[in-house]
Amino acid sequence: MRDVRAPGEALVAGESARFVDQQAALADRLPLAAAILALTTLVLLFALTGSVVLPVKALLMNVLTLSAAFGLLVLVFQDGRFEDALGYVSQGGIESTQPLVLLAIAFGLSTDYAVFLLTRIKEEHDRGAGTEDAVAFGLARTGRVVTAAALLFAVAIGAFATSEIIFIKQVGLGTAAAVLIDATIVRALLVPALMKLLGDWNWWAPRPLRRLHKRFGWREDGAGRAAPA
Numbered sequence: 082m083r084d085v086r087a088p089g090e091a092l093v094a095g096e097s098a099r100f101v102d103q104q105a106a107l108a109d110r111l112p113l114a115a116a117i118l119a120l121t122t123l124v125l126l127f128a129l130t131g132s133v134v135l136p137v138k139a140l141l142m143n144v145l146t147l148s149a150a151f152g153l154l155v156l157v158f159q160d161g162r163f164e165d166a167l168g169y170v171s172q173g174g175i176e177s178t179q180p181l182v183l184l185a186i187a188f189g190l191s192t193d194y195a196v197f198l199l200t201r202i203k204e205e206h207d208r209g210a211g212t213e214d215a216v217a218f219g220l221a222r223t224g225r226v227v228t229a230a231a232l233l234f235a236v237a238i239g240a241f242a243t244s245e246i247i248f249i250k251q252v253g254l255g256t257a258a259a260v261l262i263d264a265t266i267v268r269a270l271l272v273p274a275l276m277k278l279l280g281d282w283n284w285w286a287p288r289p290l291r292r293l294h295k296r297f298g299w300r301e302d303g304a305g306r307a308a309p310a
Contacts, residue, residue, distance in 0.1 A: 104177060111181065118184075122192055122253065129196065130203055131294035133286045138275060139199070142267050143191045150187055150259035154179065158251055167254075169247050176248045186252075187259035190234070195269050197223045202276070212280055216273045224269065231264030 119140055126136035154175050157163055161171030202219035210218065238260070241253025276283050286294065 094228045094262075100177075103159060107177060107181065108237070115184070118188060122188075126192075126195070126199070127286075127290070127294065128297070128299050130199055130284075131286060131291065131298050132284045133290065134279065135206060136285055138279075138283075139192065139195045141189050142195070142263075142272060145271070146191050146259050146263040146267050147184060147187055149262050150255050151180065153258045154183075154251055154255045157246070157254065164292050167242060167250065168245070171246070175251055179248070179251050182252055183255045183259065186256050187263070190260055191263045194227050194231070194263060195272075197227055198268060198272065206284070212283055213277055216276050220269070220273060227268060235260050242261060273304070 120143045122140055122143075123136045126139055130136065157167070158169070158171060159174050161173075188193065198219050200219075201222045205218040206212065206215040236259040239253050239257035241249050242257070243255065244250050245285060
């Protein structure tokens with residue numbers, strides 16, 4: 082209707098018009114939001130690790146986690162599976178705002194778990210350990226904490242799946258699935274395996290960025306510069 086020319090000013094209202102406006106607004110802002118989120122993650126993880134490879138790897142692992150969670154939501158709510166068990170009627174799709182909500186919550190938690198693991202790995206690597214030993218140390222130090230935190234959060238947020246409001250139900254199931262996938266398959270299996278395969282390339286950065294990190298990067302002692310010998 083908005084494409085039809087009117088002799089004067091004409092406005093279109095109603096649920097359909099609001100839905101179209103909402104979809105257009107989401108499509109316009111989502112790329113910018115994703116770009117800001119990715120850039121911020123890359124910069125902060127570089128400040129933590131001094132590596133270009135590790136932040137990119139963490140970002141890719143987060144995307145993998147989100148893809149699995151979105152796939153599960155489509156499998157259940159869009160395709161109409163487990164309707165009786167979850168107590169809902171499929172609408173043939175997921176809520177249009179669901180990707181933004183899941184992106185914000187799951188991406189933040191995945192990055193949080195990545196920081197836990199990478200901090201301990203880098204700590205051991207800076208002490209002179211090889212990459213494989215540093216990864217084993219990081220998993221040993223953070224594995225129980227990350228797993229326990231993920232389980233507790235998954236139980237808490239998973240309770241939303243019992244809601245009669247389908248949006249809340251999708252938030253509960255999608256977020257719980259993302260957290261569990263990230264803490265088990267991604268963080269405990271894929272990340273260590275990939276770091277072992279990459280070896281010393283995990284810590285690679287161009288020389289100008291290495292100098293920048295040496296001057297401004299974060300250290301365990303809280304100083305921006307390396308402690309004097």
